[in-house]
Amino acid sequence: MDTIIKAENLKFEYRNDETDEVTEVLKGVSIDIKRGEFVAVLGHNGSGKSTFAKHLNAILTPTAGRVSVCGIDTADENKLFEIRRRVGMVFQNPDNQMVANIVEDDVAFAPENLGMPREEIRRRVDNALAAVNMSAFSKHAPHMLSGGQKQRIAIAGVLAMEPEIIVLDEPTAMLDPAGRREVISTVRRLNRELKMTAVLITHYMDEAVSADRVIVMDSGRIVMDGVPSQIFPQVERMHSLGLDTPQATELAYLLKKSGFNIDGTVLTVDDCISEISELWRNKVGADD
Amino acid sequence: MIKLRNVSYVYMQGGPFEKTALDNINLEIDRGEFIGIIGHTGSGKSTLIQMLNGLLKPSSGGIEVAGVNLTDKKTNLRDVRFKVGLVMQYPEYQLFEETVFKDIAFGPKNMGLDDDEIKKRVEFAANTVGLAPELLEKSPFDLSGGQMRRAAIAGVLAMEPTVLILDEPTAGLDPAGRDEILYKIKDMHERMNMTVLLVSHSMEDVAKLADRILVMNSGHVEMFDTPERVFKNADRLSEIGLNVPQVTRITDGLRKLGMPLHEGIYTINDAVYCITNALRGEGR
Amino acid sequence: MMKDITLGQYFPGDTVIHRLDPRTKILVMIAYIAITFCVQNFWGYIVLAAFIVISITLSEIPPVFVIKGLKPIMVFIIITGLFNLFLTGGEVVWQAGVFKITKEGIRFAAFMVLRLTFLILGTSLLTLTTSPISLTDGMYRLLKPFSRIGLPAHELSMMMSIALRFIPTLMEETDKIMKAQAARGADFENGSLVQRAKAMIPILVPLFISAFRRADELATAMECRCYNGGNGRTSLHELKLEHRDALAGVCMVLILAAVIFLNIAVK
Structure with a gap:
């Protein structure tokens, strides 16, 4: 698999106009993301994860270091639109990303901006709505939809x-559990079926569990990077970074700590049940 | 402290978009x-x-909070x-x-x-x-x-x-x-x-x-x-679209496989305690 | 439930009038307004009345809705009528103290009232049969040729459509903020005018701050979707002039001709 996003020693700082104070938000982030990967980025508020995301489609450009996406340097101003059409960006508040009064007009906004012919816009709008299972709502007004539906739009x-890449900056933070499930399963499907590279910024651990890879950020740096089963079992480390771990993982971790021979890398309810039930069968067998 | 008697609430009563948001609620909450x-x-x-x-x-029914009748017009x-x-x-x-x-x-x-x-x-x-x-x-x-x-x-x-x-x-x-x-x-x-x-x-x-x-x-x-x-009814909770805590789902699953765990476990500490007891064989 | 109120007064439908190109409807409306000012005798108003009645019938909109459009302007119409009635000089037909009514006064007053009534009926019919979005779209396309001489046609239509998009959102938000401040004992109903105006501050400040935040986030989201002003933008919707649009144009020309003929013929 080839690299689609590459950050090399990315630094970002901004100056407060009033106090003249310089705040360093990203302090040297280096990472390679492969085409087709589903990457979850975790970190508490202020860890720099949103700032990192905004570098992926040149909303922000590095103060130092380099970010390239699909081989294009994001600092190259002439290629701004080439980058943005390759990196779709979804934000937290679904209300504040919708331009038009009718669902299909809103979806058409980007292809209209790109100056596409009418038939092509129509094709893309229909495909995009089908991909998020919202075709039936094409003529609806956005404000009558639920949070999860708006975010799918x-x-x-x-x-x-x-x-080629979709970046989602806390897309589920304002949604109820049902809306969260709708959005995450949509993203997962896009990743699996359309092979789209996905970068999901979140602080819900259950959403990160199904990613291919988890990156943990803390005060402007990447502090952990690995597959979920490497990251979450480090329960104490995660807690010290202000993050949760799935209850299943925590339970296995605590049982292991009390001396049971259990695989500490379980992430899901089912895995946890099968691990503990094996211990139980061994015990029942020994008792007999 | 809080008392609700037969409280119902209907949005846009009589209109074409009439919707019952609350239907005959009875509740008592203590201080x-x-x-x-x-x-x-x-x-x-x-x-x-x-x-x-x-x-x-409320469209109908009575509400009393901290001794005050909210449905009384003089309140x-x-x-x-x-x-x-x-x-x-x-x-x-x-x-x-x-x-x-x-x-x-x-x-x-x-x-x-x-x-x-x-x-x-x-x-x-x-x-x-x-x-x-x-x-x-x-x-x-x-x-x-x-x-x-x-x-x-x-x-x-x-x-x-x-x-x-x-x-x-x-x-x-x-x-x-x-x-x-x-x-x-x-x-x-x-x-x-x-x-x-x-x-x-x-x-x-x-x-x-x-x-x-x-x-x-x-x-x-x-x-x-x-x-x-409430968590004893985990199945019913899932049925109405609510998320049941993972520990409850795990202990429920283990009980179905024959482990002696009581119903309605909802904290990790309780789960660890009960599972440890079961595995150590002291029984309950 | 503030979000349930309808925007403007669009009355959805799928009739000939609804399906007319918004550009045609706007142009017809401009012509219609001009004609109402050209009319110089009552025969002309009969022509206009026939036009309005036929249009309402074709649009299948309950006439009550169209007439409702007159309600907010009624007072204005009556005052204008009374002014003309009492203040026009000429042959006196009735007098009581300083008040006198003249023959010319009656004629002028009736003309003014009819003129205003027809204006309102016509514009109501336009907004009832055209959604705000297609109105915006139509206006944009009519103004587009003028962008060469510096008219910001695209920007105007973008502003209009974003405003339309956010009105329900901000209404809902106002409702929420009002409730939240009421929960802290804010009182919007009692007190003097000054006190009540002051009571609006806890609503307006959060509302403005929220509107700015939304505008900021929306701007970023639009940039992310490759927005770059109106240059090179295309559109999903095709506006195509049909036979019915030509027909509507011909109707207007005929009405204009009829009114001018009546103006000259009936003296």
């Missing part, structure tokens, strides 16, 4: 650019 | 209880809490609102004053308290939510997200209500911010002897704090019982 809005 | 309220969007929980301080009037609803503090969702979006102090003082000022009392209350409320005194003279819009949320909660707390209702006070916060707010709420409940109603989407959070859990489903009270008894 926002996803469709960037899919209409036919991007 | 000093910590109640968790869960239910998916549209289950009627927001309507319910807005009724408890008179923001919405001054403003006085009720000082007794029943309501922290709405994303309360930081209501901040409007020049300083944090003035914003927290808005409620007490509306109550007509004198300046000394207001100052005392603002400082107490700020301290209770963990806002440092030097932040009080700052503009609320210079605070961090978590601090703004806490300032907004302090604004309600400063009215020293006997009932405190919070609608998803942790929405949108990161785990550390969430834990901090929940800890403060628990602390307030214990120190100030308030009756607390906490609306949340997170079963885990509610389970940790509440004496009793009120489960709402399509305008009805689905369950209203201790967490242990």
Whole structure:
């Protein structure tokens, strides 16, 4: 698999106009993300994860270091639109990303901006709405939809650019559990079926569990990077970074700590049940 | 403390979009209880809490809070609102004053308290939510997200209500911010002897704090019982689209495989304790 | 439930009038307004009345809705009528103290009232049969040729459509903020005018701050979707002039001709 996003010693700082204070948000982030990967980025508020995300489609450009996406340097101003059409970006508040009064007009916004012919816009709008299972709502007004539906429309809005990467900056923070499930399963499907590279910024651990790879950020740096089963079992480390771990993982971790011979890398309810039930069968067998 | 008798609420009664949000609710909540309220969007929980301080009037039925009959026409609803503090969702979006102090003082000022009392209350409320005194003279819009949320909660707390209702006070916060707010709420409940109603989407959070859990489903009270008894009905909870804590699902799964675990386990510590006992073979 | 109020007064439908190109409807409306000012005798108003009645019938909109459009302007119409009635000089037909009514006064007053009534009926019919979005779209396309001489046609239409998009959102937000401040004992109903104006501050400040935050986030989201002003933008919707649009144009020309003929013929 080839590298699609590459950050090399990315630094970002900004100056407060009033106090003249310089705040360093990113202090040297280096990472390679492969085409087709589903990467979850975790970190508490202020860890720099949103700032990192905004570098992926040149909303921000590095103070020092380099970010390249699909081989294009994001600092190259002439290629701004080439980068943005390749990297779709979805934000936290679904209301504040919708431009139009009708769902299909909103989804058409990006292809219209790109100056596509009418038939092509139509094709892309229909495909994008189908990809998020919202075709039936094409003529609806956005404000009558649920949070989860609105966020799926926002996803469709960037899919209409036919991007190679989709970056989601806490897309579920304002949604109820049902809305969260809708959005995450949509992203997962895009990743699996359309082979789209996905970068999901979140602080819900259950959403990160199903990613291919988890990156943990803390005060402007990447402090952990690995597959979920490497990251979450480090329960104490995660807690010290202000992050949760799935209860299943925590339970296995605590049982292991009390001396049971259990695989500490379980992430899901089912895995946890099968691990503990094996201990139980061994015990029942020994008792007999 | 809170009594609801046959309370119903119908939106846009008689219109073409008529919708029953609450259907014949009967409830009693005692003084000093910590109640968790869960239910998916549209289950009627927001309507319910807005009724408890008179923001919405029931279409039928009677509500009594802290000895005051809310459905009586003579009742001054403003006085009720000082007794029943309501922290709405994303309360930081209501901040409007020049300083944090003035914003927290808005409620007490509306109550007509004198300046000394207001100052005392603002400082107490700020301290209770963990806002440092030097932040009080700052503009609320210079605070961090978590601090703004806490300032907004302090604004309600400063009215020293006997009932405190919070609608998803942790929405949108990161785990550390969430834990901090929940800890403060628990602390307030214990120190100030308030009756607390906490609306949340997170079963885990509610389970940790509440004496009793009120489960709402399509305008009805689905369950209203201790967490242990509520989580005994994990299957029913999943059926109505609610997330059951992972530990409950794990211990339920293990019990089905023959492990001697009791029903309704909902905290990790309890689960570790019970599983350890079972595996060590001491039996129960 | 503020979000349930309808925007403007669009009355959805699928009739000939609804399906007319918004550009045609706007142009027809401009012509119609011009004609109402050209009319110089009552025969002309009969032509206009026939036009309005036929249009309402074709649009299948309950006439009550169209007439409702007159309600907010009624007082204005009556006052204008009375002014003309009493203040026009000429042959006196009735007098009581300083008040006198003249023959010319009656004629002028009736003309003014009819003129205003027809104006309102016509514009109501336009907004009832055209959604705000297609109105915006139509206006944009009519103004587009003028962008060469510096008219910000695209920007205007973008502003209009974003405003339309956010009105329900901000209404809902206002409702929420009002409730939240009421929960802290804010009182919006009692007190003097000054006190009540002051009571709006706790609503307006958060509302403005929120609107700015939304605008900021929306701008970023639009940039992320390759927005770059109106240059090179295309559109999903095709506006195509049909036979019915030509027909509507011909109708207007005929009405204009009829009115001018009546103006000259009936003296």
